[in-house]
Amino acid sequence: MSSPDRRAMLRLVPQTAETYVPSQWFCGHCGSPPPNNETPAPPARVCGDCGLGLLLEARADAAPRPNDPFLIVDGSLHVCALSGESEKLLAVAETDVINRPVTELLTPADAEAAGAESLAAAIMWAARGEDEPSRVMVRPANVFGVRMPLRVGACGPPRAALLVLE
Amino acid sequence: MRYLKTSEAAALLNVSPNTLRAWERRFGFPRPQRSPGRHRLYTHGEIAALRDALLDGLSISSAVSRAREGLGADTNALVGALNAFDSSRADAALEGALALRSLDRAVQEVLLTALDEVARRHGTDSVQWAFSARWGNSWLRRAQRLVSPSIQSVSVVLGDASRDDLDPDAAYIRSLELLLARSGATVLGLSVRGVSNMSEALAAHRPDAVVIAGGALADDAVARWAYAVRLATGPLPVAVFRRGSQRQRVRTTGAAILPSTPGEAARHLMEMASHAVSNPSTTRTSTTPRLLADGA
Numbered sequence: 001m002s003s004p005d006r007r008a009m010l011r012l013v014p015q016t017a018e019t020y021v022p023s024q025w026f027c028g029h030c031g032s033p034p035p036n037n038e039t040p041a042p043p044a045r046v047c048g049d050c051g052l053g054l055l056l057e058a059r060a061d062a063a064p065r066p067n068d069p070f071l072i073v074d075g076s077l078h079v080c081a082l083s084g085e086s087e088k089l090l091a092v093a094e095t096d097v098i099n100r101p102v103t104e105l106l107t108p109a110d111a112e113a114a115g116a117e118s119l120a121a122a123i124m125w126a127a128r129g130e131d132e133p134s135r136v137m138v139r140p141a142n143v144f145g146v147r148m149p150l151r152v153g154a155c156g157p158p159r160a161a162l163l164v165l166e
Numbered sequence: 167m168r169y170l171k172t173s174e175a176a177a178l179l180n181v182s183p184n185t186l187r188a189w190e191r192r193f194g195f196p197r198p199q200r201s202p203g204r205h206r207l208y209t210h211g212e213i214a215a216l217r218d219a220l221l222d223g224l225s226i227s228s229a230v231s232r233a234r235e236g237l238g239a240d241t242n243a244l245v246g247a248l249n250a251f252d253s254s255r256a257d258a259a260l261e262g263a264l265a266l267r268s269l270d271r272a273v274q275e276v277l278l279t280a281l282d283e284v285a286r287r288h289g290t291d292s293v294q295w296a297f298s299a300r301w302g303n304s305w306l307r308r309a310q311r312l313v314s315p316s317i318q319s320v321s322v323v324l325g326d327a328s329r330d331d332l333d334p335d336a337a338y339i340r341s342l343e344l345l346l347a348r349s350g351a352t353v354l355g356l357s358v359r360g361v362s363n364m365s366e367a368l369a370a371h372r373p374d375a376v377v378i379a380g381g382a383l384a385d386d387a388v389a390r391w392a393y394a395v396r397l398a399t400g401p402l403p404v405a406v407f408r409r410g411s412q413r414q415r416v417r418t419t420g421a422a423i424l425p426s427t428p429g430e431a432a433r434h435l436m437e438m439a440s441h442a443v444s445n446p447s448t449t450r451t452s453t454t455p456r457l458l459a460d461g462a
Contacts, residue, residue, distance in 0.1 A: 028225045046181045046185060046220070051184065052189075053226060054226060054229075080225055081225030099228070
């Protein structure tokens, strides 16, 4: 005789397969997608619209829209690309800030956050490939009294963090 | 040295020729030379370096930065060889630079930059500078001997007012001579210390323009030399190259002041001399030797 509490039963377990999240290609300078949203061939990643950026891939919910201000930052927190709109918003030229630390442009601006390292941590996780976009509050490094929400996601290739100023 | 036309370079990078020209405007790279017909000519090494950098780059800017760093390695290699007093390694470093650039650019971007760096690091009274300046001037003289004979009917007489090979301007003056010769001019380089029998030298040479280069010798010596040239040839267009702090005063003499980089200076001078050849009556300056003596 088997007791009722020993009876075999089905348990509900979390799904192990990753949920599919669509990705999107965009130009690292103007934010425009490639024609027909096609995946570009590796040697043909230069944007056909502006000719001043390389096409990069990101999750659709992290990718910028055309003319959004955004930055691309590598895992060592150095600026690798600056969009045309960011150049206007932050009043800097891309050629002047390439390979400079991102903290020369943006500073954490959330007094209620757990710590000022949240910006750096978010960038590092994104540059390592953390898929889920995160949000932090920042301000331009040389301006006080301005707060901007920043969306941090992963992009590539090669792997890097995508920072979209919302 | 392999050169690419704009369309070939654009095809190698998989972009349009317009994009390549936009990069040149925005990033200053790749920086083409000009053919005699003023068409852009890219060095294959520069385009290949950019193509490789683009393959695993995140932006055009960062790719350009990486490609530039790769090309800058030649200068560092040359500075290292000069600091180690190793002339064969220095020769090899410059040969390596020549694989990626034209001679004109290798001289300006690698050789002169490396010499400037040695002078900045150790000073012009150091043994490192003595070795480097001697090697650099000797290399430039060797290169000038290999230049094919002049094809244009332009002739320039260059008055060298540098102190000696250890003068920091000396390598720039040798470079100007070399680049003028490569542009097709016949160059007669004379020290401004030698004045007597000037007419014999200039009768054989018949110059179309005069350059006074270097700032080490005093105005008096330069003025005597310029006066001797004028007596021998009559009035000619006069230009001044790297005459240091006296530039302001030279402006009053009517003498043209050449840019301090040899490539630009050679281009200006060739235009000046060619203009003098085609319009002999209008371009010959009325600058008197007295005025030049006041300024130069």
